[in-house]
Amino acid sequence: MSLASGVGSGSDEGVTLADVVERLKAIEDIVRPLQPIPDALNALDDTVRDQRQQQVIDTFQLKISEDQLMSRCTKCNGRFIQKPLTVDEAIEASKGFQIIPSCLFNRNLEFWKCTDCNQLYWEGTQYHNAVQKFLSVCNISD
Numbered sequence: 001m002s003l004a005s006g007v008g009s010g011s012d013e014g015v016t017l018a019d020v021v022e023r024l025k026a027i028e029d030i031v032r033p034l035q036p037i038p039d040a041l042n043a044l045d046d047t048v049r050d051q052r053q054q055q056v057i058d059t060f061q062l063k064i065s066e067d068q069l070m071s072r073c074t075k076c077n078g079r080f081i082q083k084p085l086t087v088d089e090a091i092e093a094s095k096g097f098q099i100i101p102s103c104l105f106n107r108n109l110e111f112w113k114c115t116d117c118n119q120l121y122w123e124g125t126q127y128h129n130a131v132q133k134f135l136s137v138c139n140i141s142d
């Protein structure tokens with residue numbers, strides 16, 4: 001028996017229209033958060049953000065070079081240590097402060113520590129995309 005015939009016939013299985021509506025709402029509540037944000041919305045946000053960044057760069061006549069990208073702590077704008085930490089040094093430095101995902105332990109990553117707030121950074125999956133984005137927004141050719 002199809003759902004439509006069950007609802008239309010008044011249901012000999014005791015399923016009422018209200019039951020169906022309740023089930024659909026429950027399914028909607030589960031599915032809605034899983035929906036991806038529409039691309040058009042993302043594109044709009046990116047465009048607006050890029051324009052704002054460009055306005056700031058133009059207004060303050062900022063000269064941004066590639067070696068300045070990712071050179072400051074995003075939490076406190078502090079500078080990083082001169083020499084990167086190994087994974088073992090980073091694990092030690094992170095104790096009681098920051099969790100380094102164990103999936104990073106077997107990779108040959110360098111870790112950078114903020115000299116002001118001690119936040120640790122590494123080149124994660126988003127790093128190169130972020131650099132490319134900045135190069136584009138700041139009109140720096142790589």
Ligand SMILES: [Zn+2]
Binds near residue numbers: 075076114117119
């Ligand atoms: Zn910092």
